[in-house]
Amino acid sequence: MPQDAPVIPQPRLGLSRADEAFDRVVRLVRRQLDVAVATVSLVAPGGVVLPGALGMPEPYQTTRRVRIDDSITRRVVESGKPLVLADVSQDPRAATVCALFGAAAGAVAALPVLAGDDKPVGALVAIDTRPRSWTEGDLATLSDLAASCSGEIRLRTERERAKAAERAARKAQRRSQLLLSLSEAFADATSAVQVEQAILRVVRSGMGAHSCALALVDHERRDITFVSAGVDVAPAGKRPRSAAPVRSRTTDNLPVPEVARTGKPLFFSSGAELSARYPHLAGRLDHDGACSVLPVQAHGRVVAVVVTRWDSERAHDKDTASLQSTLAPYVAHALDRVALLEARRHVATTLQEALLTDPPAVANLDIATTYAPATRTDQVGGDWYDVVVVDDDTTVLMIGDVTGHDMQAAARMGQLRSMLRALAWSHDESPSALLTLLDRANHQLGPDAGATAVVVRLERQAPGGSGIVLEPGSYVLTWANAGHPPPLVLRQGGFVERLQAVPDLLLGVAPSTQRHDHTTILRPGETLLLYTDGLVEARGSLLKDRITLLADALAATRDAATATLPGALVRRLVATPQRDDVAVLAVRARVAAPTAAVPAVRPPTPGSSPGTPPAQDGIVRAERRVANSLSDLGPARRWVDDMLETSGVEVRERRTAMLLSSELLTNALEHAGGRVSVMVEISAGWFRVGVRDASTDLPQMKDPEPHELSGRGVQFLDRLATRWGVDDHDGTEIVGRHGTDVAGKTVWFEMGERPAGRVSGSRRSV
16 A cells, blocks of 8 residues: 555545444454354544444444544553453553453453554454453454455545545545636637626536626726626616616726736625625625625736625535635636737728728719728728719719738738729720729739729719710619629618629629620619628528628618718627627719709798798799608708708808708607698708798797706707797798698798898798
């Protein structure tokens, strides 16, 4: 037996009470030696235990324990030799012990019982109530039976050691599995939110926790920000997960700030104990369960704090403490990796955004773009878009995607984009010709990159100018496709058309390949959508099905502002985390304002209010009926913007007009009822927008509280418009071509210098 193998304590072997194996041995001793008392005695704290005993007086026969330090068994164990006495009266110490068993004048023979390391741990004792001479046969029998007891103890010791080794192996295996699970849990975490989610999975499975929260400590150790809201130990108390993150100061008298300051963990067995130490939390806790607050240290300082909550009371045991101490370094490493990825992602995204400049302002076109980098990597992609204005009526749009997702792909993308941009500006060519020139330059000058691309040429045509009868404000749309997903067009009727011509070969393969142009018409109010494959590709889905899904999403946004369209499509179609870069370019042909002044009213009848004056030369007038539903608010507001933009009104004035028009239209649709129409009058340096409704109630000037969401419309009119007012209609006139001879009012505002001779309507006091 190895010398370093520890002796298992006897109670661990189950030998502190009656044991059948040792009782069988003492029965043999009593029968073979014809003695009154036989025991298997083992030394234990405070005396001896008797797993085998026969003939003992009570209570020893039942309790199997003798509380005496100077026992015969201890003498045998200490000496390691047998103790054989023919008459115990000759040995006062032995006589005292035997007297306890009713054999003060008897004989005793005790032989050592050995454990696995051959060290005595007890004795096989035979006691007779009269003096006797122990024969060699008696002692040989005792020796054999003592050896049997030693063998049984050795066997049980090895069995217990095997069990202990198995328990240790299982514990080591669980720890190895825990370390592996921790490594796997944090391997894919690329944000603080994902780190918090990984912690939650670990503490739920490993500690049976109810919830957890991760709080980040800033570099100056002044502020603490919880990754998610709703933490009951945070200073704001109970808050929903959708709320803004909770913040605190490290100087606050709360558990998380204290751990951030001291770097020492805290554990509370119950919510009552937690509230007793921090009275500010009384009444704010979700439940009365236990709570632990663990510091996460890196680079010699506390960088984060992990709060773990249980839904019931519990003590802080060794396993929990071990798991938490093991968890902290993994959290620290994961947060370090997240910080590094965020920094590299920021650099990469900044580079990409620097390459993708904002589109130019183009008359009669509403253009919006977005670029959304992948979130699963710190690398940039090769997606790009661009808009080049050739002349007042011609605009070239382009979008493309270079193969690869690294800095080299971004560099090749920048070269291709720059070359195509220069070609589009310097060569008045068709899209197919531009792609051919680009492919040749890509091959001969470099970077010889593989890429897909779509080039679109929009040419604004005067009615009949191209031999085709076109609606005013329409564009001839010519496009060529080099292996790219097909463009989509949201038509006037609300359906989406795929520009589904067979695409030509992608760039960078065969520069001499023949490329083709395709033509359609983009009418006023219709939207062209260009996008890269990151918007429509998804694992496990066919590309055509995803494009159909994109078409449905585009159709559902027909009333949305163009500026919001690219971002809305990305949020709707791209899963989180985002696996690929996405570029989106949306272009809407604006509805053109009428080019000639049209009489808007008939002369007022006697006694009526002035109403809207007759048309005057040089003033563009337009009118639109608004459906009696807030769903028509967006289209009506966009129509006003179209009228102003196509009449040359600057962007700054248009933005103010959109705010005021939205207020007037919302008020009319929500409160006035009846028929609602919006009228626009535009002249050089001046315009007027009016909203007609069937109510005679005046708009009210209010002074809303900061938390109130409405009641500021009249304040906006008074502060932002050059002039504003209310025209009365008493039902004896028809105002505008959509007007009716019913009572009501028109709320209007003007911006700019009013044309000479232009008379405003009556302004009622409000």
